[in-house]
Amino acid sequence: MHPSKFEVTNLxxxxxxxxxxxxxxxxxxxxxxxYPCHKSHSxxxxxxxxGGACYASKSLTTISKNEEQERLMWGCLAPSGGSLFxxxxxxxxxxxxxKCCTDKDLCNLQLNLTLAESDYPYEYExxxxxxxxxxxxxMVILISLSLCLIFLLLTFGIVxxxxxxxxxxxxxxxxxxxxxxxxxxGNTLHSMIDESSGSGSGLPLIVQRTxxxxxxxxxxxxxxxxxxxxxxxWRGENVAVKIFFTTQExxxxxETELYQTVLLxxxxxxxxxxxxxxxxxSWTQLYLITDYHENGSLYDYLHLHALxxxxxxxxxxxxxxxxxxxxxxxxxTRGKPxxxxxxxxxxxxxxxxxxxxxxxxxxxxxxxxxxxxxVDIASNTRCGTRRYMAPELLEExxxxxxxxxxxxxxxxxxxxxxxxxxxxxxxxxxxxxxELPYYEFVSSDPSIDDMRKVVCDQRLRPSIPEEWADxxxxxxxxxxxxxxxxxxxxxxxxxxxxKKTLCKMLEGLEESHK
Numbered sequence: 001m002h003p004s005k006f007e008v009t010n011l012x013x014x015x016x017x018x019x020x021x022x023x024x025x026x027x028x029x030x031x032x033x034x035y036p037c038h039k040s041h042s043x044x045x046x047x048x049x050x051g052g053a054c055y056a057s058k059s060l061t062t063i064s065k066n067e068e069q070e071r072l073m074w075g076c077l078a079p080s081g082g083s084l085f086x087x088x089x090x091x092x093x094x095x096x097x098x099k100c101c102t103d104k105d106l107c108n109l110q111l112n113l114t115l116a117e118s119d120y121p122y123e124y125e126x127x128x129x130x131x132x133x134x135x136x137x138x139m140v141i142l143i144s145l146s147l148c149l150i151f152l153l154l155t156f157g158i159v160x161x162x163x164x165x166x167x168x169x170x171x172x173x174x175x176x177x178x179x180x181x182x183x184x185x186g187n188t189l190h191s192m193i194d195e196s197s198g199s200g201s202g203l204p205l206i207v208q209r210t211x212x213x214x215x216x217x218x219x220x221x222x223x224x225x226x227x228x229x230x231x232x233x234w235r236g237e238n239v240a241v242k243i244f245f246t247t248q249e250x251x252x253x254x255e256t257e258l259y260q261t262v263l264l265x266x267x268x269x270x271x272x273x274x275x276x277x278x279x280x281x282s283w284t285q286l287y288l289i290t291d292y293h294e295n296g297s298l299y300d301y302l303h304l305h306a307l308x309x310x311x312x313x314x315x316x317x318x319x320x321x322x323x324x325x326x327x328x329x330x331x332x333t334r335g336k337p338x339x340x341x342x343x344x345x346x347x348x349x350x351x352x353x354x355x356x357x358x359x360x361x362x363x364x365x366x367x368x369x370x371x372x373x374x375v376d377i378a379s380n381t382r383c384g385t386r387r388y389m390a391p392e393l394l395e396e397x398x399x400x401x402x403x404x405x406x407x408x409x410x411x412x413x414x415x416x417x418x419x420x421x422x423x424x425x426x427x428x429x430x431x432x433x434x435e436l437p438y439y440e441f442v443s444s445d446p447s448i449d450d451m452r453k454v455v456c457d458q459r460l461r462p463s464i465p466e467e468w469a470d471x472x473x474x475x476x477x478x479x480x481x482x483x484x485x486x487x488x489x490x491x492x493x494x495x496x497x498x499k500k501t502l503c504k505m506l507e508g509l510e511e512s513h514k
Contacts, residue, residue, distance in 0.1 A: 030054060031105040033074045045106070051079030054108035059096035060115060074108050212276030212287050215241060221296065226251050226363060231292060239273060240293075244286035251363040252286040254378045258362040259288075263336035268322030270350060270360040290360070298357060298417070299346035302424045302434045309473050310509055311355060312425045316418055316477070317502040318356035319349050323414060324495040326359060327407050329370060337376075338368040340406035343384040344413035346420050368403040375403050386451050387437060388413040391487055394452040408489035411498070415484025419462045422477050427467050437462045461485055473505060 032054030034046040048054065057073045077100060097115055101107040215232045222229040227244040244252040252275075258264070259272035271291035278285045295301050298315070307315070329338040341348075341359065348361040364384060367376040377400070384393065390412035392398040392405070399405045416437040423432045438446070440463065441454045454460050461482070468474040480501060483493045493501075 030102055030107065032076045033106045033109045034076065035072075035074045037075075046076040048076045048102075049079065053077045053100040053102045054106075055098055055100045056108040056111040056113055057096055057098040058113035058115060072113070211274050212278060212289060215239070215287070215289065217241060227286075232289075234289075238292040238294075240290045242288040242290065244288070246284050246286070249286060250378070252288060254365075255288060255361070255363040258339065258365050258367070259290075261336060261339070261367075262334045263330055264325075264339075266322060266325045268318050268356065268358050269325060270358045291358075293350045293352050293358070295351035295353065297347045297360075298349040298351055298421070299434075301351040302346065302420060305424070306426050306431045307421070307424045308426060309471075310506075310513075312421055312477075313473065313502060313506045313509060314355050315351070315357055315421050317499065317506050319359065319417065320414070320495060320499040320502055322349075322357060322359035323410065324499045326365070327410070327495050329368065337370070338403060338407075340366050340368075340403065341410050342366060342406060343388075344410050344417065345385050345388045346417050349417065366403070366406055375401060375406070384409075384413070386446055386448055387442070388416055389448070389451060389455075390489070391456045392489055394448060395456055405489065407495070408492050411484050411492045411495060412486075412489075414495070414498070415481040415492075416462065418477060418481040418484065419464075422468070422474055422481070423465075425471075425474060427471055427474070430467075432465065459487060473509065476505060 029048050029050050029052065031045050031047050034044055037044055037046065053076075055075060055077045057071075059071045059073070061069050061071060063069050095115060097113050099108075099111040099113065101111060211234055215234055218231045218233055220228055221231050221240070226248045227242065230241045230243060232239050232241045242255075256275040259275075265271065272288075273291065274287070274289040276287045276289075278287055298319070305311075323341065323344065326339045326341055328336075330336040339362075341362065342364040343361060344359075348359070349357050350360050351357055364378060366378065368374075369376055383389075390398070390409040393409055398409065419437060420434070424434055425431070436444075438451070438454060438460070441460055442450045464478045464482075468478050480493065480498060483491070484498070486492045
């Protein structure tokens with residue numbers, strides 16, 4: 001830190017006072033060397049008055065950043081009230097040393113004037129330096145603020161442009177929806193499907209792409225390992241949209257391929273409408289659009305509704321009809337291959353508004369290609385639901401090259417579904433709670449080992465209540481489900497035989513009510 005002007009002036013005054021105090025102690029008048037001299041002292045000397053003294057002074061004055069000037073001064077010092085220097089005052093800022101003497105004439109020429117080390121030199125500061133620094137700081141601040149303002153304006157412009165572009169796209173989409181020409185006004189999805197090729201493979205592909213882009217999601221109605229199911233709207237009509245995770249692309253492709261199988265369409269199989277991939281560079285959605293059924297799955301329906309005998313048989317028979325249509329092979333120029341579901345359970349069966357069932361979720365299904373005598377199995381690694389797995393699946397003894405093995409495994413699972421339906425039938429004003437098969441033996445999320453111990457090792461099956469023995473239809477249904485879950489796959493009922501038996505039971509019930 002450099003001394004201020006005020007501090008330097010005080011130092012000078014202190015030195016002067018000290019010198020005066022020293023010099024005034026002597027009272028003899030002497031002749032002193034004087035330089036620079038007053039014009040009245042032309043001979044280079046001056047004479048002190050009584051009480052005065054001779055002095056010599058050396059000072060160091062800064063004149064520029066890298067240059068300092070040394071000054072030497074000699075003269076007479078008045079005893080009191082006089083200035084420090086006889087000839088002229090010293091400039092400031094300065095550093096100096098002053099000594100006095102009175103012992104002889106011209107004694108001030110022999111005084112040793114040495115500046116203290118602390119007096120050399122101190123950094124010169126240009127008086128404009130601080131102002132230049134302040135100007136530089138102000139300039140940096142102004143430039144920074146200008147850059148921030150430009151950045152904010154650019155960001156705002158980009159956001160505004162993108163928002164405006166998205167709004168224009170939305171408006172254009174609405175215009176396209178209103179003016180599309182290849183979907184005639186007033187036509188419904190079902191009428192358009194009925195007027196199509198009749199293959200049961202949904203709408204024509206160009207129409208599928210159009211519908212998929214016009215789908216408006218309403219609410220989520222279910223989640224699973226594949227993704228999520230949404231209720232959606234298309235031109236005021238309810239549809240169901242199954243949105244697959246991007247990691248489940250193989251499942252989406254497989255299910256789409258199976259739903260587009262020729263002659264698959266059936267009242268008791270979930271109606272396929274369209275499939276599409278929607279997305280941008282940052283996200284992708286795999287859509288599978290099907291009919292929407294307000295009642296939801298059979299599992300949900302049984303938890304909310306108690307059944308009478310006719311409702312029970314209608315659910316069982318319609319579900320059997322759907323599974324039987326999958327299992328059967330239709331020969332012809334454009335025939336339908338035999339298909340096994342491989343994941344039959346109450347959550348994969350939907351209940352229509354008329355009280356009948358339809359089979360859904362074909363993601364794990366396999367096809368039998370009779371021309372090559374090969375089983376077309378899905379390439380994904382998913383397996384069926386553990387609780388509904390047949391013994392041969394749990395023990396890994398299923399013959400994968402024999403298509404009938406898959407149909408027999410389906411029948412085991414369907415027998416468990418029949419048990420779930422029969423439990424909700426009202427018997428003498430009493431009804432059992434809706435439960436999952438084997439609820440009394442395993443936890444809510446059993447492992448394959450848990451199910452193997454119960455189904456294969458202990459050979460247990462869902463318990464049949466004693467009350468069913470007194471009810472003809474429940475007693476007959478109990479026998480059917482027992483034949484379905486027989487430990488020997490070959491001894492199980494075929495779906496066609498089960499369907500015919502349930503049909504006779506339903507007809508017999510209707511006749512008894514006449």
